[in-house]
Ligand code: PEP
């Protein structure tokens with residue numbers, strides 16, 4: 001056994017498709033012309049939640065101008081508590097229309113979260129990639145439908161799951177016929193971290209472990225992993241430095257007033273500044289950002 005978690009036997013019996021066999025090259029996943037898993041470090045940016053038409057257009061224009069390769073925007077939000085309000089809401093299909101309009105306007109492909117297996121066909125009309133949130137990582141009927149749908153999938157790691165479970169979830173999508181899966185580390189829960197109140201901690205080594213055991217591209221979500229604006233830039237730089245294939249970031253016109261996750265979103269100037277830093281690091285590593 002070479003690992004506490006995934007084993008050589010798993011490669012044969014449990015993850016023959018998602019696992020990396022000896023000598024197997026990295027898989028490139030193409031999303032609307034953007035290649036994950038190649039030389040380019042793919043930056044996805046946009047609002048956690050699409051709040052209205054204008055904020056989606058403004059955010060799309062800003063992240064496009066700063067050099068993002070793709071946009072994100074949530075229209076279906078998995079909120080911890082069931083109480084929605086004028087602060088905590090989701091726009092549903094109306095939000096997807098704004099996301100698709102921002103895609104037309106900028107030419108950037110988009111990713112959005114799929115919460116419900118019944119919405120797969122509807123979402124497929126609006127988005128280039130479907131995000132499976134951390135909480136749905138082991139929603140097996142959803143993974144099966146996404147396998148059959150064939151739309152590229154961004155598979156978040158559940159905050160309580162190890163690599164073996166994560167790759168098992170990817171296997172479901174591949175097994176049901178969809179080879180276009182990108183893995184995303186988004187922070188895990190740990191009993192002791194640097195501060196009592198931190199909800200998640202970035203498992204940066206998971207990028208290495210996932211790449212060791214799988215051929216699939218691996219990105220990091222520094223926004224949801226840190227939950228803390230001041231940490232987002234440094235963890236983004238660390239993701240590039242450690243060899244991740246990209247990052248996904250929350251960016252908002254007025255971060256402090258974001259409807260969901262106001263503590264972590266970056267402002268437009270902060271995102272632009274970070275893109276400059278990433279290009280400098282990428283340049284030193286022979287990677288395009
Ligand atoms: C998100 O990206 O909007 C999100 C809810 O992330 P996670 O599933 O990682 O919590």
Ligand code: MN
Nearest residue numbers: 048224260261
């Ligand atoms: Mn969020």
